[in-house]
Amino acid sequence: MNNRAKSSCRTAGCHRGFLAAGFSLLEMSIVLLVIGVLLGGSLVPLSVQMEKRDRDATRSQLLDMREALTGYALVNGRLPCPDTDGDGVIDISTTCTNVEGGFPWADLGLGKEDAWGRAFTYRVSGNFADTTDGTGCASSPTAGLSFSLCSVADINVVDGASGSAVASTIPAIIISHGKNWAITTSGDEAENSDGDAVLVERRFSNSASPTFDDLVVWVVPNILKSKMVSVGLVFGDSNDDNGNNGNNGNNNSCENSNGNSNNCN
Numbered sequence: 001m002n003n004r005a006k007s008s009c010r011t012a013g014c015h016r017g018f019l020a021a022g023f024s025l026l027e028m029s030i031v032l033l034v035i036g037v038l039l040g041g042s043l044v045p046l047s048v049q050m051e052k053r054d055r056d057a058t059r060s061q062l063l064d065m066r067e068a069l070t071g072y073a074l075v076n077g078r079l080p081c082p083d084t085d086g087d088g089v090i091d092i093s094t095t096c097t098n099v100e101g102g103f104p105w106a107d108l109g110l111g112k113e114d115a116w117g118r119a120f121t122y123r124v125s126g127n128f129a130d131t132t133d134g135t136g137c138a139s140s141p142t143a144g145l146s147f148s149l150c151s152v153a154d155i156n157v158v159d160g161a162s163g164s165a166v167a168s169t170i171p172a173i174i175i176s177h178g179k180n181w182a183i184t185t186s187g188d189e190a191e192n193s194d195g196d197a198v199l200v201e202r203r204f205s206n207s208a209s210p211t212f213d214d215l216v217v218w219v220v221p222n223i224l225k226s227k228m229v230s231v232g233l234v235f236g237d238s239n240d241d242n243g244n245n246g247n248n249g250n251n252n253s254c255e256n257s258n259g260n261s262n263n264c265n
Ligand SMILES: [Ca+2]
Pocket: 082, 083, 084, 085, 086, 087, 088, 089, 090, 091
């Protein structure tokens, strides 16, 4: 269109002709409505994607934290007690100040807060975290090791407040209470914040009753014990045929060259 044609289309009649030839006002309204619906629809998946991103990040944190628990046990011969005063430092005398509290993020070097900026809940079986050797086992324990092969933990995981067992006799468990934190209207979520040794892990649900968005990982007892044994940290809960106290005569980090015990706590 040349300049003369453009200037001639600045009249009202020309615009009416343009609309008649292209889009009517009704058609334009429909187009705008469709665009609005499409934009509105795309916002919901975006929020879902953001929550998934946060959940994935928190789940990754939890797995790292579980590894850190095992590492702590390998070094110290016991699992860490919880932090009960919010400073991230383990609170213990000879037993844990409380077997449930915050994750000891300062001592373990990670796990201060989840993707929603909130503290994790951490619970440990007391006989896996105290400074008494081989708690819960009648026979001679290995010096410096809080628990032995025969030690039995006391945390149980179920798939609902009135559900079935998922995992039993768990030494330690870590919970992120998720985006919604710990809502009291959900019996399953309430089970994860009532301070007892029964905790829930089940499928995520934002809508179905009861709502549940907690993320939970736990230390598997036989994996923990297997790792302790595999690096030579042995458990003197039984005597072998040679009279050795379960370590087959090998020294561990808590025994000196004469086989006498050092205090590894
Ligand atoms: Ca503390």
